[in-house]
Amino acid sequence: MKTISSVVEHYIKTKPFLLSALSQGIINLTSLARTMMPELEQELGKDIKQGAVVMSLKRLSEDLDFRVNHKIVKVLKNIGEITVRSSLTDFSFAVSDTILNKQAELIKTINANPDVFYTSSRGVNETNIVVSSSIKNVVEKLFSDEKQIARTEDLASITVKLPKDNISTPGVYYYIFQRLAWEGIIINEVISTSFEFTILVSEEEVDLAFKVIKDLKNL
Incomplete structure (x- = not known):
């Protein structure tokens, strides 16, 4: 069953630059949610609230911050010559x-x-x-x-x-x-x-x- 969280995550993951910006916390979640809503509503087949999209983005950005930054940064800090x-x-x-x-x-x-x-x-x-x-x-x-x-x-x-x-x-x-x-x-x-x-x-x-x-x- 599709949920707001699952379609939001799929939307973000199909846009690499957006994914990076979200993981670094340099994007306005409210503005992003407003832009995403028409596509998300079409995907879900029903109206959704902007606040629910914002909350999904916030949870996803916190998760990405751990998954992307903590693992990759550990490697990059050990770059050699x-x-x-x-x-x-x-x-x-x-x-x-x-x-x-x-x-x-x-x-x-x-x-x-x-x-x-x-x-x-x-x-x-x-x-x-x-x-x-x-x-x-x-x-x-x-x-x-x-x-x-x-x-x-x-x-x-x-x-x-x-x-x-x-x-x-x-x-x-x-x-x-x-x-x-x-x-x-x-x-x-x-x-x-x-x-x-x-x-x-x-x-x-x-x-x-x-x-x-x-x-x-x-x-």
Whole structure:
């Protein structure tokens, strides 16, 4: 049986930014209830009182404050080393039968220069290669026969080490990316392992992105 509390919770959970704002107590519950009521009444098939919606939102926000903040903040406070690299170029190539051989040649070149940044990720149809801009000409030459889908220059990377309990705590990545989105930061690419993730942003936004992530440790 549908109740006011259940439809209110469903409404909030389908709107991630609203969910975050509610959990942080930065939203006017009365105004939110007024906005929600037409949809809730349609869902329940009857008229409801605004006060009942407000009370459901209040209970939900208190519950979210515990579930979201206490678990996630514990992980974020233990964020490890944050490493920034600048002057990067991101290449995107179509997957082919020969592209792995080209990558092997590129890795041989990079191994001779440990100061060069390199990372790669492969999807179903695309392979991304991110390198220091100082060797972008090497990539262009080695992959000249491959189908280049896109190339983005003047990028910077931010690599973050996460504590081991991040893999058993839901919402950690969402919380981080939500904070970056609130600041209007555009993420060009995300590359992750079990306990580490790297984001690529424009060099113009890297200082702000670094501050946002660093500040998470002080929540």
